[in-house]
Amino acid sequence: MASPHIMAVVTPYTVPAGLMDVLQVALLVLVAAGATALVLTRDPLRQVVLLSVYGVLLAVLFMAFQAPDVTLSALTVGAVILPALLLLTLAKVRRREK
C-alpha cells in the first residue's frame, strides 16, 4: 500500500458540486421521460430501439451516481443483451403474426 502522504498529493478528479447537481437532475428528468416514452410506445419494435436508449440513459445516470460498475452492467445488459433478446423474440413472433 502506498503511503498516504504521497497519495494525498494526487487529487482525484471531481466535478464541481453545483455542476454535478445540475447534471444529475437533468439525467433524472431524462430517465423519467425515457421510462414514460418506453411505456407509452405500444409498438414492440419501436420499443426495442427506445429500450436501448433507456439503457444508455440509465448507464449515464449511474455514472453520475458514482457507480461505474453498475454503469458497465446497465450498458451491456440494458443496451445490448436485452434489446438483442427482444429482437430475436420479435423476429420469431412477428413471422407468425403475418
Next chain:
Amino acid sequence: MNPLLPLATVLPLVVAALISALNPLLRGRRRLLDGAAILASAAVTVLLVIIVVQVAHQDATYWFAGFRPHHGVAIGIDYAVGPLNAGLACLAAVLVTASMIFSWRYFEQVGAYFHVLMLTFLAGMTGFCLTGDVFDLFVWFELMGVSAYALTAYRPEERGPLQGALNFAITNSIGAYLTLSGIALIYGRTGALNMAQIGAGIARHRPDGLVVVAFLLIITGLLIKGAIVPFHFWLADAHAVAPTPLCVLLSGVMVELGLYGIARVYWSVFGAALGSRPVITNAFLALGLLTAIVGALFCFRERHLKRLLAFSTISHAGMFLTGIGMLTPLGLAGAAVYVASHALVKAALFLCTGIVLHRLGSVNETWLHGRGRALRATGVIFTLAALGLADLPPFTTYLGKGWIEDTGNAHGMVWITVVLIFSSVIVGGAVLRVAGGVFYGLGDPPSESIQMAEESSEETSETDAGKQRTPLTMIVPPAVLVAGAVVTGLLPHLGPVIEAAAVRFQDQPGYDATVLSGTHVLHPAALYPAERAGITAADLITGLASAAGGLLLAWLALYWRRLPVLRRGFEPGTGLVQPIRRFQSGVVNDYVTWIVLGVACLGGALAFSIR
C-alpha cells in the same frame, strides 16, 4: 460455526450443477440421474433433521466467509437458524424427496432439466428459510421463483401451463420488486441489511412513514407468494397446470414460505418498532379470514381436481395467516403445526391426483365419477388425507387449527373459531365429495356441463408408459406422508416444545443478542403470557365437528338431487360464488390491478392508524 448450515443450501446447488455438467453422459441413464437427485434431496433432509435437533434449545448463527459483526454492525451475510425455520426447511426437503421418488422415471422424454430445477428450487427454499439478511432473503426468493416458473411451464406445448407460468412469473416478479423497494427504503434509513441490526436500528424511534411503507412493501411480495386475497389470483392458474410433483411443492411449502417470510420480517425486523398494535393484528386477521372464506367457496365449486386442491390451499393460507396475525406464541405455534400437517396431507392428495391422472388420464371430477373404483389403495390414501384436511383427530391438522382457535378465544375473538370451522367444513366437504364420488362411485353421477367437458379434454396425461398399473414408487410416498400427518401429532411434548420455539421466534431482543453479539438467551421473555399448548377437549371437539360437518356436506353434495330443497344451492356455477367468480379472469392485467389496489388499501389503513 456449524458447517452443516451452509451445506443445506449449497449441496443441492452443487448437485444441480454437476448433473447439468454431466448431462451428455447421463443421457439414457435415467436411473442414475433419478438416483442422484433423490439422494441429494434425501441428504438435505437428513442434514436438516440433524440441524433441527441441534438448534432445538439454542439458535445457531452462521456468518458466511467468516465476517462476524463488530460492535453491532454486520458486514457479511448470516444464517440465523432456530427450530421453526429449520423445521420448515426440513419440511420442504421432505416434500422434494417425496416428489422426486414419485417422479422416478416419470418424465421420460426429456433431459435432466427437471432434476436440476427441482434441486435449485430446494436450494432456494432452504436459503429463504435460514437466512437472516433481508437482501439475501430476496435473492433466494427469486431463485425459488424462477425455478418454479420454469417448472410450471414444463409442458410448454400446452396452453394452460404457458398461461399459468406467465401469470405466475409476472405477478410474483412485481411482488419481488416491491419487496426490494421496501428493502432499499429501510436500508436508506438504517444502513443495514441484517435483520437483527435493522430491527435494533429502528426500534429506538416511533415508527414513521418510512418504517410503515418499508414494512408494507416488503410483505407485499410475501403476501403475493403466500396467495392471500386479493394477491392470490396467480395461484390457481399455476397450480392447476403445473406437473404434479411441482404442485406438491407449490401448495405444500412455497405458499407457506411466503407466510413464514412475513412472520420472520415482522418478529426479527419490524416488531419492536411497530409494537403489537391492534391495527397490525386486525389487518392480518381481516386478510387471513377473508382468504380462508374466499378460498373455501372457490374450492367447493371446482370440478378440476388440481384447481380444487389449489383453492383449498388458498383457504388454508388464510387460516395460517390468521394464526400468525394473532401475534401470540400459541397462534404462531398453531400455525407452525398446521403448516406442517397440512403440507403432509396436501402433498398426499396431490400425489394421489397424480396417480389418478397417470392411470385414468383425467383430473375432471365429473368425468371421473365412479371410475376410480379400481384404484383401491389410492382411494384409501386419498380418503384418509381428505379426512386429515378436514381436521379429523388424530391427524395433526386438528391440533394446529385448535391452537389458533384457542388463542382467539382467549382474546375474546370467538368469531375466529366460527370462521375457521366454516372454512374447514367447506374445504373438507369438497375434498371428501371428490373422494366419495371418484373412488367409491357414491352419489348420483353429476350431469356433464359444457364447460366441464372442455376442461376435461384439456388435461393430457403427464406420463408416457405403463398406465396399466401404479408403480410402487408412486403409491408409497403419499402413504408415508399421510402416516406422517398422524405420527407428528403423537410426538411427546409436541405442544410445549413448539410453543417454546414460537416464544423464542418472537423474542426480538433475544434474536438480536444471538445474531449480533453471539450470546444466548436461555429464557426468552414472551410478549404475551404463554397459553397452555396441549391437547384440550376444545381442540378435539372442534376438530371432530369440522370433520363431521365436512362429511355431512360431502354427503349433501353427492346426493343433493334427492333433496329438492337444495337443488339450486349446489348446482355448480349457480351458487353463491357466481358473482365473485369473474374476478378470476385469467388476465394478468387484472391481477396486477388487484395487487396495486390491495397495497393501496392496506397502505391507507396503516397510514391512517399508525401516523
Next chain:
Amino acid sequence: MQIFPFVVVAWILAVGLYGIVTSRHLVHQIVCLIVAQSSTYVLLLGVGYKTGAVAPYFFDVPDHTPAVDPVVQALTLTDVVVGAAVTALLLSLAVQAQKRFGTLDPQELVQLRG
C-alpha cells in the same frame, strides 16, 4: 434536490405498472416490467449516494477519501442480473405463447377461468 431523485423513482414504478396493466401485447408488457424494475436500481443507488464523494475504488485515490456506498452498487448488480434472467425466461414463454395461442394479447391468453 433532497427528494427529487426519489420522486423519479416513484414515477418510474407507477409508469411501469401502468404499462403492465394497460398492455395489449405480451412483449410490451415484459418491457414495462423491465421499466418497473429499473425504479429499484435508481432507488438503491440513490440511497447510497453521498454528495461530493468518489466512486468506491481505491486504485488511484488515497484510502480514506470519502466514497459512496459500495454495498448498494453490489446489490444493484445482483438486481440487474436477476432482472435479465427473469426477462429471458418471460420472453421464451412469450415465444411459446404466440405459437400456442396465436396471439400475444394478454386478454386472449386465457385458458381456464375460475
Next chain:
Amino acid sequence: MTPVQRRWIFLGAIAALVAFYLWGLSGLPGFGNYPGPYGDVINRVAVAQTNATAVVSAVNFSYRGFDTLGEEFILFVAASGVSVVLRHLRGEQERDDASADWAMPRATDAVRLAALAFTGPIVLVGWYLAAHAQTTPSGGFQGGVVLASAFVLIYLAGEFLLFKRISPVDITDAVEAVGSGGFAVVGLAALGMGLAYLANFLPRGSTPGAVSSSGTIALISFFVGLEVAAAFLLIVAELVEQTLLARQEAR
C-alpha cells in the same frame, strides 16, 4: 373487467400507492446523505482485508459473496428454463415459415465485415474486464456479458454456421455448469479447510490492486464470468436455434 374499468380502478389505486410510497420516501435522509454504517465500514476495511481496490467487487465476491452465488444460480436456472420452454419448438417443422419475410433481413457485406472486425476487440475487452474484478470497475459479470455479446455479433454478421459451431449447446451447458458449480465449490474448499463457507483462503498478494491480488475474489470473478457468458450465450442460442434451421433450409 373491461379495459376501461381496469384503467380507472388502477389509476385510482396507483395514485394512492404513489402517495403512500412518497410518504415513505420522504423519510429517507435525503439524496446525497447516505447515513451508513454498512458502506462506510466496508470502505474503511475492504482494501486492507481483501487487497482488492475495487470495493464493489470485494462486496460482490467476498462480503456478500453468498448473494452472488444465489444470483449466478438464478441465471443458471433461467438458461435451463429457456431451454425447457423452447425445446418443443426444436424439431417441429416450420418449413412454410422459412420463406415468409420477417424482421431480420440478411446482413449486407459491409455490416458483416464491421461486425466481424469488432468481434476480436470485444472478446479482448470482455477478457480484460473479467480479469480485473479486484482492481478497477469491472468484474466477471460485466466481462461475461461482453464476451456473450461478441458471439451475438458473430450472429449479426450472419455467420450462423460459425455461431453454431462455436456454441454447441452441450458444451455451453457444461461451461455454464462449471461456472456456477465452480463458484459453489470454491466456497466448499474453504469449508474443507475448516474455514467459513466462501472464506477467502488464497494468498491475497502483497500489493493491493495487482491482478494477482485479492485471493478468491479474482477466482470467483473468473467463474462468474464463465457462467454469465455461457448462460447468455445459451439463451441467445436457444432463441436463435430455429432461425438457424430456417436459414439453412433456405440456402
